[in-house]
Amino acid sequence: MAALRLVLGDQLSETISSLEGVMSDDVVLICEVMEEASYVPHHPKKIAFLFAAMRHFARALSARGVTVCYVKLGDPGNAGSLTSEVQRSIEELGGVSRLIVTEPGEYRVLQMMQAWEELLGIPVDILADTRFLCSHDEFAAWAQNKRQLRMEFFYREMRKRYRLLLEKDGTPTGGAWNFDKENRKPPAKGMRSPKRLSHEKSESTRDVLALVKARFGDHFGRLEPFHYAISRKEALMELDHFIEHLLPTFGDFQDAMVAGEPYLFHSLISSYLNAGLLLPLEICEKAEAAYRSGHAPLNAVEGFIRQILGWREYIRGIYWHFMPEYGQRNALNATRPLPAFYWGAETAMACVAEAVRHTRDHAYSHHIQRLMVTGNFALLAGLDVRQVQEWYLAVYSDAYEWVEMPNTLGMALFGDGGIVASKPYAASGKYIHRMSNYCQGCRYDPDETVGDKACPFNALYWDFLVRNETHFRGNQRMPYVFSTWDRFGPEKQEAIRAKADELLETIENGRFL
Numbered sequence: 001m002a003a004l005r006l007v008l009g010d011q012l013s014e015t016i017s018s019l020e021g022v023m024s025d026d027v028v029l030i031c032e033v034m035e036e037a038s039y040v041p042h043h044p045k046k047i048a049f050l051f052a053a054m055r056h057f058a059r060a061l062s063a064r065g066v067t068v069c070y071v072k073l074g075d076p077g078n079a080g081s082l083t084s085e086v087q088r089s090i091e092e093l094g095g096v097s098r099l100i101v102t103e104p105g106e107y108r109v110l111q112m113m114q115a116w117e118e119l120l121g122i123p124v125d126i127l128a129d130t131r132f133l134c135s136h137d138e139f140a141a142w143a144q145n146k147r148q149l150r151m152e153f154f155y156r157e158m159r160k161r162y163r164l165l166l167e168k169d170g171t172p173t174g175g176a177w178n179f180d181k182e183n184r185k186p187p188a189k190g191m192r193s194p195k196r197l198s199h200e201k202s203e204s205t206r207d208v209l210a211l212v213k214a215r216f217g218d219h220f221g222r223l224e225p226f227h228y229a230i231s232r233k234e235a236l237m238e239l240d241h242f243i244e245h246l247l248p249t250f251g252d253f254q255d256a257m258v259a260g261e262p263y264l265f266h267s268l269i270s271s272y273l274n275a276g277l278l279l280p281l282e283i284c285e286k287a288e289a290a291y292r293s294g295h296a297p298l299n300a301v302e303g304f305i306r307q308i309l310g311w312r313e314y315i316r317g318i319y320w321h322f323m324p325e326y327g328q329r330n331a332l333n334a335t336r337p338l339p340a341f342y343w344g345a346e347t348a349m350a351c352v353a354e355a356v357r358h359t360r361d362h363a364y365s366h367h368i369q370r371l372m373v374t375g376n377f378a379l380l381a382g383l384d385v386r387q388v389q390e391w392y393l394a395v396y397s398d399a400y401e402w403v404e405m406p407n408t409l410g411m412a413l414f415g416d417g418g419i420v421a422s423k424p425y426a427a428s429g430k431y432i433h434r435m436s437n438y439c440q441g442c443r444y445d446p447d448e449t450v451g452d453k454a455c456p457f458n459a460l461y462w463d464f465l466v467r468n469e470t471h472f473r474g475n476q477r478m479p480y481v482f483s484t485w486d487r488f489g490p491e492k493q494e495a496i497r498a499k500a501d502e503l504l505e506t507i508e509n510g511r512f513l
Contacts, residue, residue, distance in 0.1 A: 002026050004089060005100045006082075008109075009036065009050045010400055012057040012232075013276035014064075017127040018102040022066060027096075029089050030058050031071035034080040040390050043221035045228070045363035046271075046397040048212040052205040052230040053275055059204075060231070069093075073211060083112060083119070090120060098123040105129075105274075106401040107323045132316060133280055133309065134158065139317030149318065149419060152178060155310030164284055164305055165291070165298075173291075174298045178306065179251070182299040186435050187256040193263045194245050198227040199234050220343050220395060222361050228271070228397075235269070235277035242267040243290050251300025255368045257436035259350070262358035266366045267304070270398035273312075280308050307367075312403070318410065318420060319402045327405060330385045331417035332468055334378075338387040339507050342374065347513055349456060350442035351432050352377060363397040368435065370396075375412030376427055380460035381507060382467070385415040423477040426464055429455030450499045456513060463500030466493075 002025040005018050009030075019028070032054065037047050051073070058070045071078055071085055079085060090096045103126050104110050110126075117124040128135060134142075142157060143149050156177050159165060165173040201209070205226075213223055229235045242250075250265040258264060272278045284305045291301040319326065341347035344360055355369040365374075370392070378388045385408075393404045410420030429446035433439040439446045439455075448454035449462070462485060465472060473482050485493070506513050 002093070002096055003098050003100050004029055004086070004093065004096045006030075006086060007057075008082075008102070008104060009054050010105055010275045011102055011129075012053055013131055013279065014060070014232075015131070015279070016102050016276065017130050018100050019061075019066075020127075024065075024067075026067065027089070027093060028058075028061060028066055028068045029071070029086065030054055030068065031078070031082070031085045032073040033071075033078065033082055033085055034073065036082065037073070037216070040394040041219045042216070043359075043363040043395050043397060044212050044216050044219050044223040045221060045226065046399075047216055047219075048205075048208050048223060048226060049228045049230065049271060049363075049397055050275065051212070052208040052228070053277065055204050055208065056202070056231045073215065082109070083116070086116065087120060090122070096122060098125060100125045100127065102127050102129050105403075107319075107327070108401075131276060131279055132313060133162065134313045134317055136317070136320050139313075139321055143317070143321055148422070150422065151310055151314040151420075154314045154317070155306055158309050158313060159305075162281065162284070162309065164288055164309060165302060174302070179299040179302045180306075183251050183303045184255050184435075185252045187253060187258045187264075187437060191253070191256070191258050191261070191264070193261050193265065196227070196263060196268065197229075197238060197241050198225075199229050199237075201226070202230075205230055220360065221363055229277070232277045235272035238269055238272060239267075239278060239283060239286065242269060243286055243296075247287065247290055247296045247300055247304065249300070251297060251303045254303060254366075255435055257351075257354075257366075257368055257373075257432075257438060259354055259437055259441065262362050262364060262366070264366065268364070271364075273308070274398050274400060274403065280312065284309050315406045315420075316402050318406045322416075322419065326409070326416065326419075329409060329416045331415050332382065332413070332471065334382040334413065334415065335384050336382045336504070336508060338378075338383055338391060339381075339513070340510060341513070342391055348443045349377075349513065350444075351436065351438040354438055359395050363395065365396075370407075371412055371425055372427055372431060372435070375408065376425065377457065377460075379413050379424060379426055380457065380464045381504060382464070385409055385413050388413060423475055424464075424468075424472065426461055427457070428461040429457035432457065450495045454499060456503050459496050459499035460503060462493075462496045463504075466497065 005026055005028045007018055007028055007030050032051055058068045062068050069089055099122060101113055113126055142154060167173055209226060229238050246265045253265055256264060269278055287301050287304050290296040291298055341352060344356060347353050351373045355365050355373040358365040389405060389408045392408045393399045406420055409415040414421060414424040433446035444455040445453045446455045449458040472478050
């Protein structure tokens, strides 16, 4: 009797565990369902990318002789959920002996899958996702009995395990594990991003674009222009283009921000990696080869590998190690509603407007814009952690809950109480001024804390620290900032907090900021 093998939209790898040992009479099910496309209002580009990639992946499997049942969103009878489509396929196929799936990237989907065996009346095999380089059990073993789960030490273990950027004697290449201090240069004057690839649209992709425009046109974000790779071949082209043309400069300027430049020297491959079109180890090995050949400097290659082998695997480990309780955390009791400017409403804050504009136009902004602009503002203003998480999950094409939640709740918002970050990533407008050219065209002055022209980030920064003093004054990484606050004196402190109250009231009342 045949097995039904379900492949999800972020599992588009021919080596995915659910496809291992596929038999000639097995059927692979891939389906576009409204439930997954709309449980948050996903960016139209994200939906279009995934649907187009899913359709091309299905054709690639069929070309190998695999029997594929592909359900399009508009097909008659599409009941709109994974559960209903799995159930319908089993009924229509008849004789299905078992369901084989690879574990999903979101806890809510795992709960759904765990209920299927009883619902469907057949065995359901939920297999490990072997595309990742650290299994759940391996992460749990690493985390056991540790008071703090710091990424840096996890990353070193992963470097040793996979022998990346290591010398023959086991020491790190270049004599250090981490070259992050060499990756923080502000933007050079006139800095521009090299030209990026744009892929020819197949008839299938054009059909998807028309579908998304018709069905999801009211979602935040611009659908076109659409430049995404939608096959493994095209995703490999994107990786090779990054290695050849951008990696050599990536390290120095990976934290820089420039008005009108959403990409700079970043890779743009996270959407392809998280959907399965690229695999993490092949990416890291290509980057290391660029260093060994002399094509790219060590600070760039190490920083890039750290994002994938270190941070990405660590964040996934944190998510599954602490869920479902992790998703309920709100350590700083942040509950203020998300301002409308996150959805494109007007704001005079040039940095926020720029980051949101990049997000709207490209379903993308790079990690410093996410962490130190939109995330930093959310942290300082005490925005509702659930609403902020849903925003990040909705608007970025690389966002799935396993990667979005720890990055947002843990790294950006300190909402997990310090599991991910050893201190809050809070910064005043001076950081944004140093690392970008945004302030040049802004009505607000990053050197002013009170007054009509004062940068909102400044007063909110100090107010955030004082509001949460019981959490942070004893933090060993923060004595300098509190000693600075103490030196301000009562009059200046009162003026700063009054300015912050004014800003927060403006946000709460939905007025222009």
